[in-house]
Amino acid sequence: MVYDSRPAPAAPDIHSGATTERLWVRVVLVALAVVFMALVLVMPLVLVFSEAFRKGAEFFFKSLSQRDAVTAIQLTLTVAAIAVPLNLVFGVAASWAIAKFEFKGKAFLITLIDLPFSVSPVVSGLVYVLLFGAQGYFGPWLKANDIEIIFAVPGIVLATIFVTFPFVARELIPLMQVQGNGDEEAALSLGANGWQTFWHVTLPNIKWGLLYGVLLCNARAMGEFGAVSVVSGHIRGKTTTMPLHIEILYNEYNFAGAFAVASLLAMLALVTLIIKTVLELRFGDELAATRRH
Amino acid sequence: MEDISVRHVRKEFSRYPALNDVSLDIKGGELIALLGPSGSGKTTLLRLIAGLESPTAGQIFFGDEDASAKTVQDRNVGFVFQAYALFRNMTVLDNISFGLRMRPRQTRPPKAEIRRRAMELLDLVQLSGLDKRYPQQLSGGQRQRVALARALAIEPRVLLLDEPFGALDAQVRKELRKWLREIHDRTGHTTVFVTHDQEEALELADRLVVMSQGNIEQVGTPDEVYDRPNSPFVFSFIGESSALPVTVENNELWVGGRAIGLAAPETEEGVARLYFRPHDVELVESDACMVGVVVSSRRVGGTRRVELEIGGDQGLVEIDLPFDHPAGEKSRIAFRPKRWRLYPVAGESVGSVRS
Numbered sequence: 001m002v003y004d005s006r007p008a009p010a011a012p013d014i015h016s017g018a019t020t021e022r023l024w025v026r027v028v029l030v031a032l033a034v035v036f037m038a039l040v041l042v043m044p045l046v047l048v049f050s051e052a053f054r055k056g057a058e059f060f061f062k063s064l065s066q067r068d069a070v071t072a073i074q075l076t077l078t079v080a081a082i083a084v085p086l087n088l089v090f091g092v093a094a095s096w097a098i099a100k101f102e103f104k105g106k107a108f109l110i111t112l113i114d115l116p117f118s119v120s121p122v123v124s125g126l127v128y129v130l131l132f133g134a135q136g137y138f139g140p141w142l143k144a145n146d147i148e149i150i151f152a153v154p155g156i157v158l159a160t161i162f163v164t165f166p167f168v169a170r171e172l173i174p175l176m177q178v179q180g181n182g183d184e185e186a187a188l189s190l191g192a193n194g195w196q197t198f199w200h201v202t203l204p205n206i207k208w209g210l211l212y213g214v215l216l217c218n219a220r221a222m223g224e225f226g227a228v229s230v231v232s233g234h235i236r237g238k239t240t241t242m243p244l245h246i247e248i249l250y251n252e253y254n255f256a257g258a259f260a261v262a263s264l265l266a267m268l269a270l271v272t273l274i275i276k277t278v279l280e281l282r283f284g285d286e287l288a289a290t291r292r293h
Numbered sequence: 294m295e296d297i298s299v300r301h302v303r304k305e306f307s308r309y310p311a312l313n314d315v316s317l318d319i320k321g322g323e324l325i326a327l328l329g330p331s332g333s334g335k336t337t338l339l340r341l342i343a344g345l346e347s348p349t350a351g352q353i354f355f356g357d358e359d360a361s362a363k364t365v366q367d368r369n370v371g372f373v374f375q376a377y378a379l380f381r382n383m384t385v386l387d388n389i390s391f392g393l394r395m396r397p398r399q400t401r402p403p404k405a406e407i408r409r410r411a412m413e414l415l416d417l418v419q420l421s422g423l424d425k426r427y428p429q430q431l432s433g434g435q436r437q438r439v440a441l442a443r444a445l446a447i448e449p450r451v452l453l454l455d456e457p458f459g460a461l462d463a464q465v466r467k468e469l470r471k472w473l474r475e476i477h478d479r480t481g482h483t484t485v486f487v488t489h490d491q492e493e494a495l496e497l498a499d500r501l502v503v504m505s506q507g508n509i510e511q512v513g514t515p516d517e518v519y520d521r522p523n524s525p526f527v528f529s530f531i532g533e534s535s536a537l538p539v540t541v542e543n544n545e546l547w548v549g550g551r552a553i554g555l556a557a558p559e560t561e562e563g564v565a566r567l568y569f570r571p572h573d574v575e576l577v578e579s580d581a582c583m584v585g586v587v588v589s590s591r592r593v594g595g596t597r598r599v600e601l602e603i604g605g606d607q608g609l610v611e612i613d614l615p616f617d618h619p620a621g622e623k624s625r626i627a628f629r630p631k632r633w634r635l636y637p638v639a640g641e642s643v644g645s646v647r648s
Contacts, residue, residue, distance in 0.1 A: 190392035
């Protein structure tokens with residue numbers, strides 16, 4: 001696969017094409033888009049930060065340094081730290097298999113990978129309760145062996161892995177399919193073994209797509225609410241992640257506190273978005289094949 | 294300099310046959326072209342030799358060794374891919390040295406030695422000074438050279454090239470063709486390349502393997518294949534050709550009830566097909582000839598190609614005349630093939646006659 005990395009020739013600078021609308025049409029359409037964006041996207045974001053600081057910076061930092069808040073932040077980071085690397089490995093393995101090999105049931109596997117996207121997160125959570133809960137299939141056995149999954153950290157990790165499973169694979173499959181097997185075949189014919197081929201040839205070819213997938217996966221892992229809410233049991237200071245902690249504070253009418261934690265979560269999302277945009281600008285060509293979100 | 298022997302190899306892709314029982318012997322140091330239209334199985338055969346595919350049945354030997362029992366890594370073949378498959382994230386030098394760098398520690402040369410050998414190869418392919426470039430910064434012809442240097446770096450037992458000049462423009466192609474021949478003569482590798490371009494095959498190869506629909510039609514030197522094609526397919530695939538239905542009677546050829554002055558002794562009587570090259574004709578005055586009405590006439594380089602409708606609705610043929618020949622102005626032309634071959638209509642290769 002030969003990639004052409006030259007920039008596309010610039011479009012001629014003519015303003016009277018068949019596809020150019022009249023001035024007032026353009027103004028109205030652009031204005032509509034701007035107003036809509038401001039209302040739906042920008043305003044809520046601004047509101048999150050202004051609400052967070054409503055009672056002053058001191059209260060903001062106090063809310064964040066509360067014991068429950070700190071454990072929630074720690075739990076969220078722990079869950080992401082476990083779920084994201086696992087999904088990175090699963091995602092690379094699955095897309096490697098799908099893009100580079102022909103086998104029976106391939107279409108089924110692709111559908112299966114997309115399942116977490118199509119199933120409501122609440123349902124995903126309930127499935128785990130059904131499997132590992134006290135009344136679930138494995139419940140009695142787990143209890144007998146003193147293993148806690150539901151209403152404990154392992155359940156939260158499992159639910160998060162399930163919900164964020166498709167992100168890496170969905171980024172990589174189309175990218176790897178476009179790239180084909182040529183480079184790998186070349187490496188093998190030159191005597192490289194499977195691992196060397198993966199490390200020196202495949203991985204460099206997919207690294208930006210992979211990073212992009214990991215960023216999206218991470219954003220979702222930190223922000224997931226539905227599935228985690230079902231399996232967590234909302235034990236304060238023990239099984240509440242950041243989104244769950246925000247909900248608890250909100251339900252207790254501690255709006256400023258809720259928004260303080262929410263602003264932190266929003267910050268994480270913004271940082272992710274900024275990294276993503278920078279990547280897109282710098283490596284647009286390589287990412288073009290994967291742009292689906 | 295390794296002999297390659299392909300023995301009764303068959304290959305099916307999900308029950309669709311790509312190669313039917315193919316056997317082929319290649320002598321050490323030979324330069325062989327696999328030639329055929331797309332879908333003829335030539336690339337499949339090349340990939341089977343390399344070990345990038347495994348045969349459904351049959352064996353492939355390198356020398357006395359059964360190579361088909363080995364993986365592609367262990368076969369030690371130099372393979373040049375159609376789209377070159379250069380590693381985009383590596384410099385030219387890193388691409389060329391890749392095979393050596395990936396060797397297990399026991400057989401890997403020291404770093405300085407690897408570098409020296411890669412630089413030497415870079416020199417061989419006339420790209421000295423481009424060692425720090427990336428593949429994207431090279432032209433098509435340069436990429437091709439890097440791909441060849443990379444394949445040569447592992448000191449392969451055989452060199453295999455898949456449509457090596459397919460993606461290049463005509464000028465570069467001709468240059469690289471000559472250059473590949475020089476490299477081959479200098480390094481002496483047993484070399485097999487795939488092409489659909491008969492001109493390339495005729496010019497470059499010691500022997501041609503003409504393939505069609507998963508079978509080998511003919512193996513021979515360029516002269517043999519061009520002058521004595523053993524089937525209508527080979528005749529029309531290699532070089533220009535014209536064909537006409539004829540009848541064999543009284544040891545003579547007849548077209549539309551008219552003897553055309555070509556003797557066919559010891560040939561079975563009945564219907565057959567006459568093949569000749571447009572440039573292998575002579576204009577004649579006698580009665581025993583073919584007469585055609587000029588349908589079209591166009592200048593092709595130094596010759597004039599005239600399309601003729603042969604009397605009595607027998608079909609269209611093309612002949613070449615010198616561009617300034619007075620016959621080019623006429624509306625009827627009488628001619629006779631100087632060299633020709635006769636094939637039975639069924640298509641089996643049988644008795645051929647040359648006058």
